[in-house]
Amino acid sequence: MTYRALVFFDLDGTLMNPQTQIDADVQQALQQLRQRNILPIIATGRTPGEIPDVFAQAGVDTYVALNGGLLVYQSQPIYTGAIDKKIIHELREITQQHGDALAFYNRTSVRVSRLTQTAKAQYDYVSTPYPKIDPDFYQSNPVYMMLVITTQNDKRYTYPYGDQLTFYRNSPYALDTVLKGESKQTGIVKLIEKMGLTDVPTYAFGDGINDVPMLETVDHPIAMGNGITAIKDRAEYITAKNTEGGIIQGLKYFDLLP
Numbered sequence: 740m741t742y743r744a745l746v747f748f749d750l751d752g753t754l755m756n757p758q759t760q761i762d763a764d765v766q767q768a769l770q771q772l773r774q775r776n777i778l779p780i781i782a783t784g785r786t787p788g789e790i791p792d793v794f795a796q797a798g799v800d801t802y803v804a805l806n807g808g809l810l811v812y813q814s815q816p817i818y819t820g821a822i823d824k825k826i827i828h829e830l831r832e833i834t835q836q837h838g839d840a841l842a843f844y845n846r847t848s849v850r851v852s853r854l855t856q857t858a859k860a861q862y863d864y865v866s867t868p869y870p871k872i873d874p875d876f877y878q879s880n881p882v883y884m885m886l887v888i889t890t891q892n893d894k895r896y897t898y899p900y901g902d903q904l905t906f907y908r909n910s911p912y913a914l915d916t917v918l919k920g921e922s923k924q925t926g927i928v929k930l931i932e933k934m935g936l937t938d939v940p941t942y943a944f945g946d947g948i949n950d951v952p953m954l955e956t957v958d959h960p961i962a963m964g965n966g967i968t969a970i971k972d973r974a975e976y977i978t979a980k981n982t983e984g985g986i987i988q989g990l991k992y993f994d995l996l997p
Contacts, residue, residue, distance in 0.1 A: 741936070753963050784805060786846055789867055851869075857913075888912060942960075
């Protein structure tokens with residue numbers, strides 16, 4: 740199928756409101772895009788298993804999740820970046836030694852090695868329930884992204900594993916951790932190629948540090964008004980804040996909505 744355009748949306752601080760929901764007018768806008776033969780695609784560090792209600796509200800079946808560690812097209816996985824169990828085990832041991840925690844993510848599940856105060860702060864920060872505790876989850880389940888839950892021990896992880904993993908600090912409490920080189924950018928490129936839509940115009944809305952590669956990839960990068968400076972510096976257009984109608988404003992600016 741050929742689309743008029745592809746529009747990629749970050750979730751936190753972009754498509755979602757502070758209550759981790761998608762406002763009714765934004766849900767309607769996503770539906771209007773589909774009616775206009777424009778494909779909305781979620782590009783996020785999260786996974787459907789973490790916030791299933793949000794994915795249902797969006798009505799989106801194509802997404803780049805877990806910072807490029809999971810690609811799904813029309814509800815079918817087309818790429819998964821499983822992290823080696825040996826590396827996960829080593830990281831879990833380091834978190835134990837330093838009083839930190841490690842969370843494990845795949846398409847359907849989120850688990851955490853232990854529920855420290857910092858882990859609680861992390862999930863409170865992103866307004867999601869605390870995951871179940873299962874320090875051995877990775878032994879029998881694929882893991883496409885981890886959260887190294889720490890506030891001050893970044894170098895304990897990034898130095899020894901920087902040649903095998905990519906780390907993104909997206910909150911004060913944790914490092915998003917995926918296979919080396921994976922990002923929203925690489926996920927978008929792989930997805931577009933597998934969909935056979937390399938000639939279709941692309942747009943993206945984002946606000947945070949892990950959105951930088953995404954905005955550098957698409958034809959028309961759009962920064963949320965609440966976004967960080969690095970995002971705004973790379974934007975073709977800076978729209979209003981996510982809480983002030985920024986999504987709809989940006990879509991109308993580019994004539995993606997009437």
